[in-house]
Amino acid sequence: MIWSGVIIGGISFLIIGIFHPIVIYCEYYFTDRIWPLFLVVGLVFCILSLFVHQIILSAALAITGFSMLWSIKELKEQTERVRKGWFPENPNRVKK
Structure with missing residues (x-):
């Protein structure tokens, strides 16, 4: 059996789930x-994945x-x- 697809699916599930609270935290403390x-870190990760x-x-x-881009x-x-x-x-x- 080849487990790569299932492992990648699980990784996707975890990463997407982790980014929900990250977005909430970042908006709360740093605004949008x-x-x-x-953008920069997302592009770096995408480029790194190519190598x-x-x-x-x-x-x-x-x-x-x-x-990260999403x-x-x-x-x-x-x-x-x-x-x-x-x-x-x-x-x-501080409110505008």
């Missing part, structure tokens, strides 16, 4: 203006990279969810 960090010859590690890097959109949506009152706003943040 942290998106350039997600790794081990398929599972390469897939994990690519999944992490694309999850998180840019989620940061904007999280800002909107906070504005609607669905998530708490950081009380220490």
